[in-house]
Amino acid sequence: MLNLNYDEMFKISILALKINRSYPTILKDKLWLFSVIPMYGLFCFVFCLISNSMIFHDLKNDNFTAACTSGIFAVLFICVSFKYSVLLTKTEDITFAINKVKGDYASAKRLCSEEQAITSEYANRASWVTKVWLLTSFSVFSVFPTQVLVLSIYYYAIGDFQFVHMYQMTYPEALETNKNETYTYLFLLFMQIYYGLYVLLMYVGFTPLGLIFMLHACGRIEIVKYRISKLFEGEHYDPREIQQRLKNILMPLQDVLDFVDLLKETFRVVYEVYMKATTIVIPIALYEILEALKEARLSIEFMTFIVAGVVLCFAPCYYSDLLMEKGLSLRMCVYASGWEAYPDSAMRRTLCIIMCRLERDVAIRTLFRTVNLDAFSELCHQSYALFNVINAAWT
Template identity: 25%
Template sequence: MHPLIRNHGDQPRNPNYEKDIVYVTRHNKWVLNSIGIWPAVLKGIGQFLPKIAIGVSNLVLFFTLVQCVLHIIFEQKDPLLRLKILGLTCFSFISLMKYWALTARKSKIEHCIELLYADWKQVEFQRDRKLMLKYGKIGRKLTVYSAVFMYSGGIIYHTIMQYAIGSYVDEFNRTIKLLVYPTYSALYDVQKSPVYELVYIVQCMCGYVFDTVTAGACGLAALFATHACGQIDIVMSRIDDLIDGKFSEENSSLNVRLMEIVQHHIRTLKFSAMVETVLQEVCFLEFVGTTFVICLLEYYCIVDWEQNNKIGLTTYSLLLTSLTFNMFLLCYIGELLIEKSTNVRISCMIDWYRLPAKTVRDLILIIAMSNSPAKISAGRIVDLSLSTFGSVLKTSFAYLNFLRTAVM
């Protein structure tokens, strides 16, 4: 049993809560455990493993990012290659900032997971469990989609692209082996063995951390947002059942049923507000970084198309698809949460004339609360929705036109 479940004091009402929790959180746990963001489940020395993972990940990211910057500043003179390395450096820097944001919010992430576990533990009716499983399945699928696209693009970049760049013979008749992440030659000679092999392994680890941070952030958003949607559906079903009380506890009064609805709605809104706080920095960095990196990837695709570089075109196209799809998933999750929390007021279209006047007034307050829907924002500047995704694409194309005019 997970410690976060065991430490919760109330007796479980859902006999299947352990199986349900494992079902909805399994993939997020796999992804985030490897970079130390998921709450520790081991005791003793095992509880320090997340801190070790965070330390090693930061060391690997710094090792790669600093060398990219030094290579651009002091060694690389070709404008096109500089531009390509700049895109890689920007993606690396944004990923590092997202990792720091997740690390800084780790305690709040753990609290959100505790609330999620508590909700699953206290599910009382089979109807409510089915609603939560419905959205839990959606969150699980979105997490898998994000991980598959990100890891596929990363693996192809570190294998096919590594093969594509190959090697060349310099003016001193030396065979120069290249790497997907450039290195700074003043620090060490990467051409010597086993230095080359060790640096390549470290760069593969770095790419894994980059992809895991992006997939993990999207997975967390999917897990928390779909859980909130499931709770909102439970609120709506209880509003529909307010008058007759067919699915409520036996002999429960109208006031008791209304009180339970209000308490559940408030708890869901508080959970949604905490989720927005947890994800706002990560989503802001994703919003800004994806817009810029998509623009550069589009430019790389055009250049490789003109140069008939099929391997480079294929690799950059897959990376472009991965980042675009990941941004789409985040915006879709935000749109789903906004739409679902707004629908609470629609569920109040019940036979209200059969209710006492005081209860009708209370329903009006519930409708008023739903006028400010739960959402996921990018730094509290822009709300993530499908219209936001359209804005990201339009902005990236605008930057692309400017870049082509300035460079070509």
């Protein structure tokens, strides 16, 4: 028997959001507040250090390379804070979506074997996406502490030991003067690792949510499509049987369309921010890589930023495009079902209404555009154009 458990399949995302206290079902009481304030406060403290370095040192001294590095870390702070605000302001909607998926998994036990297979397929795909995103995010984060460890061992091996900082920046005078003293260095290293872990938790926890919901919607549309293909199955035309089959089609169809509308409203601004942030981060990271190559260095950390940024935007564009394709495929399935050959006018009108309803794209939208592969292509063009401007202005 099919046994899909949301909490078990997506425990990585759930655990990450519970650790940083942003999971929608966590009670927002005084205990929550007292835990969030110090956690987010330390995160803000490191952001202030980064901003101080970028504004009062890097830009002031025309060190554009260092300013770009600090700028990328500052963008991460803005994105993480925005995601946290979405989880707080859209708590009810996200909780409803999670419970909807859980309810559909529970009710899948009563479906036929073909529909159970469809549900299981898309649930497993969503679980796979969550694991891939964990691997991608952790790969980006792990580059920085690995770099610190490797360089520290190297300097020790050649007899010239020195402290290696995780992020290169200029600190306020009190910290800058003593940054290479043991306790000050350990404090700064702890804060930098904490900053990276906080970003990692939010990206691992929040980013897969939209993908999980989109894949679930694709699965529900596939089930409706399967039922339409069986609508006129049988040797004899039985109006009562057809009416019951139509009922089993209309209710889940309206259900999944309402679910997609909820996703559109919940993630409308989220994916717009993803697109804009990635459009900025990728050209800056490319510029940093080129500058490093000029100095005969290989900037692995910025290469991973580019890979993560591409995956971050490509995944929702791809799955939203898949969702749109499923909606179009469903409409064609209704049209090709052979409805015109049956005498029941009420049934024909119902199917015509379904086709009219499916004329509107079943896809996620941002504030200005549909999230699909065309949007990703446009993002790549904009990033390349911005890279050319940066490269021409500061080379």
